[in-house]
Amino acid sequence: MPETLLSVQGLHSGYGEVQVLHGVSVEVNRGEIVALLGANGAGKSTLINTACRLVSGTSGTVRFDGRDVSRARPQDIVGAGLIQVPEGRRIFPNLTVLENLELGACRRATRQLKANLEWVLDTFPRLRERLGQRAGTMSGGEQQMLAIGRGLMGDPRLLILDEPSLGLSPLMVEEMFGLVRRLHKEGLSILLVEQNVALSLEIASRAYVLENGEVRFSGTPGTLLAAPELRAAYLGV
Structure with a gap:
């Protein structure tokens, strides 16, 4: 029986009077890569930001590792190991690479900071070469590596990656997905928003497709790709 790590049930959320999510339910089991797919405006970022308490939901529940975190503080969610790498990287451009990485461990994993730093630098050798460089002077691909590395510094139990390939060259996109594959093989559970x-x-082990703030499909990639009507309606393939 799979062990559920993140469970979102009946989630309604939005911004002021604008309702974006309408009863969304999503689960990520331990050891999975789950893909969260959908067009711009479908509600993907609202879903993960509500799960991480960066946006307040109006109803529904979010449970992480069996604990109800629907009203938890964002910093406590990070402390529990639910860590998001946000869309657009959001690094600190005037800080060095090393300073950005160290900030990733400020709420969790401070005791193993040195060990995690070595792991991240082994994973991203280019970051090791640029530890003293200001983050804002790096290329887009290197900044994405830094954003993911900063997330890994917090020793995540579930890593949420929000559009990690956005704005990258085709070669860097292939490299980024190879990295996600490698992190999964090392035992990391991942929710991939793409x-x-x-x-x-x-x-992905499983996938959800969002449309207009509702789940229109959930299941294995094989099931999704085998249904022409689903491919055409929701994926454009």
């Missing part, structure tokens, strides 16, 4: 459907479905 618009690159083909590559996401290649590596």
Whole structure:
């Protein structure tokens, strides 16, 4: 029986009077890569930001590792090991690479900071070469590596990646998905929020498709790709 790590049930959320999510239910089991797919405006970022308490839901529940975190503080959710790498990287451009990485461990994993730093630098050798460089002077691909590395510094139990391939060259996109695959093989559970459907479905255990704030499909990539009407309606493939 799979062990549920993140359970979102009946979630309603939005911004002021604008309702974005309408009763969304999503689960991520331990050891999975789950792809969360959908067009711009479908509600993907609202879903993960509500799960991480960066946006307040109006109803529904969010449970992480069996604990109800629907009203928890964002910093406590990070402390529990639910860590998001946000869309657009959101690094601190005037801080060095090392300073950005160290900030990733400020709420969790401070005792193993040195060990985690070595792990991250082994995973991203280019970051090791640029530890003293200001983050804002790096290329887009290197900044994405830094954003993911900063997330890994917090020793996540579930890592949420929000559009990690956004704005990257085709070569860097392939490299980024290879990295996600490698992190999963090392035992990390991942919720992957992406618009690159083909590559996401290649590596995902299961997938959800959001449309207009509702789940229109959930199941295995094989099931999704085997249904022409689903491919055409929701994935454009």
